[in-house]
Amino acid sequence: MSVGGDLAPGYESEEGEGREGIREGVRSYSLGLALAIALTLASFWVARTHIIYGPGIPVALVALAVAQMGIHLVFFLHITTAPDNTNNVLALAFGVLIVFVLVFGTVWVMAHMNHNMMPMQDMMRM
Amino acid sequence: MNSVALPADSAGGEGSRHVHSHAPGHGAGGPASKRIVVGYGFWIYLISDIIMFSALFAAYAVLAPATAGGPSARQIFDPDSVAIETACLLASSFACGMASIAVSQRSMKWTQISLLISGLLGFVFLLFELHEFHGLVARGFGPTRSAFLSAFFTLVGCHGLHITAGLLWLGTMMAQFYAKGFRRDIQYRYLCFSLFWHALDIIWVAIFSLVYLVGMNL
Numbered sequence: 001m002s003v004g005g006d007l008a009p010g011y012e013s014e015e016g017e018g019r020e021g022i023r024e025g026v027r028s029y030s031l032g033l034a035l036a037i038a039l040t041l042a043s044f045w046v047a048r049t050h051i052i053y054g055p056g057i058p059v060a061l062v063a064l065a066v067a068q069m070g071i072h073l074v075f076f077l078h079i080t081t082a083p084d085n086t087n088n089v090l091a092l093a094f095g096v097l098i099v100f101v102l103v104f105g106t107v108w109v110m111a112h113m114n115h116n117m118m119p120m121q122d123m124m125r126m
Numbered sequence: 127m128n129s130v131a132l133p134a135d136s137a138g139g140e141g142s143r144h145v146h147s148h149a150p151g152h153g154a155g156g157p158a159s160k161r162i163v164v165g166y167g168f169w170i171y172l173i174s175d176i177i178m179f180s181a182l183f184a185a186y187a188v189l190a191p192a193t194a195g196g197p198s199a200r201q202i203f204d205p206d207s208v209a210i211e212t213a214c215l216l217a218s219s220f221a222c223g224m225a226s227i228a229v230s231q232r233s234m235k236w237t238q239i240s241l242l243i244s245g246l247l248g249f250v251f252l253l254f255e256l257h258e259f260h261g262l263v264a265r266g267f268g269p270t271r272s273a274f275l276s277a278f279f280t281l282v283g284c285h286g287l288h289i290t291a292g293l294l295w296l297g298t299m300m301a302q303f304y305a306k307g308f309r310r311d312i313q314y315r316y317l318c319f320s321l322f323w324h325a326l327d328i329i330w331v332a333i334f335s336l337v338y339l340v341g342m343n344l
Contacts, residue, residue, distance in 0.1 A: 025227040033220045040212055040331075044205070047339035058340045065335035069328050076219055076324040084162055088169050095173035099180040106184035 032075025039068040161314065168318040172325045175288075179329050182281040186337065190344070192273035199274070199341030202267060204258065208338045211254045212330065218247035219327040226320050232308050238300055244323070245296045248289055255286050278337070285333060288326050295319050 043064045046057060073079045079088055158166075190199060225240035259279070262268065269279035299319050302312050 022227060022231060025230070026224070029220060029223040029227070032223075033216070036216055040216065043335055043339055044209060047342055048205070054343070057343045061335045061339050061343075065331055068331045068335075072219075072324060072328045072331065076223055076327070077321060084158065087166050091166070091170055091173055095176055098177050102177065102180050103184045103187065106181075107187050110188040 028075060032071055035071045035075070036068055039064050039071065043068075161317065164314045165317055165321070168321055172321060176325070176329065179281075179284070179332075182277075182284060183332065183336065186277040186281050189273040189277040190341070194272035194274075196272040196275065197267055199278075199337075199344055202262060203338050203342050205338070205342060207254055207258055208334055211251050212334050214247045214251040214254070215327050215330050218244045218251065219324055221247065222320050222323045226316075229303075229308065229313060229316055234303065234307075237303055241296060241300050241303075245293055245300075248293050248296070248323075252286060252289055252293070255282070255289075259283070259286075281337065282333060285326065285329055288329075292319075292323055292326060295322065 043061055046052060046060045046064065052060060073092070079085060079092060081089065221240050221244035225237050225244060228236035228240055262275075267275055269276045296319065299312075299316055302315065306312050
């Protein structure tokens with residue numbers, strides 16, 4: 001029971017968490033919850049409103065989603081910049097790179113192929 | 127609790143050899159504690175899971191316009207149902223965080239209560255999702271109707287399956303805390319479960335924003 005002070009994502013130190021630990025923990029999770037709720041409400045508002053220029057809505061929704069994912073990572077999964085979190089952050093960075101390549105690569109390539117494909121009527125005639 | 131920080135000098139290297147290792151993560155202070163290693167290993171799994179989901183998202187993004195004369199996203203999505211699902215999952219994630227605090231305090235009562243609330247909210251989420259799927263299939267808009275619906279059911283259904291697995295895991299954790307107490311290995315399992323549950327909420331953020339809300343505006 002002597003390993004104190006080191007933190008993995010989503011975990012509090014094992015000992016020495018007095019009543020202080022409770023208050024600090026609840027405060028942190030509540031802050032995360034409040035920010036997440038605010039961003040969720042903003043997303044639903046953006047989706048329903050007519051104030052924003054139409055084609056801008058998906059962009060705004062993507063931005064809000066990315067922001068909320070960041071909030072979840074920091075406040076719920078406890079991905080921080082603490083030294084013992086370096087490995088987690090690097091793994092996350094690599095994951096984000098792969099996700100980016102996969103999603104944008106797919107959308108880009110497939111849009112190109114769609115664009116260059118023979119129209120269906122011409123294909124039928126062959 | 128994140129602020130239980132390491133002394134600034136311990137990241138520096140040789141000079142700081144503590145008897146109780148603070149595992150500064152730069153090679154100094156000896157090997158990382160088991161909790162760090164367990165969390166890291168499970169984090170790697172979660173990232174691989176997220177990458178799998180990103181492939182499903184990419185497929186959905188490509189296939190969303192391919193409705194084959196069937197309904198489009200705008201016609202079948204119910205914003206109220208999505209809002210309730212989102213609220214359930216967010217609250218469930220918060221309750222899971224409260225359970226993490228209760229575990230760190232060795233409070234059996236609050237651990238079980240928080241986990242129960244978390245699980246019930248997850249279950250309500252699942253019921254809403256099943257209700258939505260059932261309604262779509264009953265109207266003839268099942269996964270076989272169009273490429274758009276195939277991609278939609280695969281992506282959202284895959285998340286639903288993860289939630290189902292998570293609920294089974296949550297029940298197992300409640301039973302294990304009850305039967306075995308706050309043993310170390312049980313706490314490591316709980317650490318992995320809480321990471322899993324929070325990560326599922328992150329994936330749901332992407333689904334409700336990019337699939338449902340964007341879909342309703344196309």
